[in-house]
Amino acid sequence: MRYGSIGGVIVLIWLIIGAIAAGQRGYFDRDNDNCAEVGTTIVTVIAGPLNYVGMNPEIKCDAPEPSK
Numbered sequence: 001m002r003y004g005s006i007g008g009v010i011v012l013i014w015l016i017i018g019a020i021a022a023g024q025r026g027y028f029d030r031d032n033d034n035c036a037e038v039g040t041t042i043v044t045v046i047a048g049p050l051n052y053v054g055m056n057p058e059i060k061c062d063a064p065e066p067s068k
Helices: 003-024 035-053
Strands: none
Touching: 003 035
């Protein structure tokens, strides 16, 4: 039995469930204007099924403004 392929399938299913959760929250419908929105979308996908047990990951980041 190949455990590597089973692990790969589990990871793939995990990420698909996370992408479904992100889609249900509307993260793919809006423009990702800043790093916080992109980061929140990414961690929601990575969190996978944990989204359905109450986890609501959010990223906050402030990019430095360019000097004028």
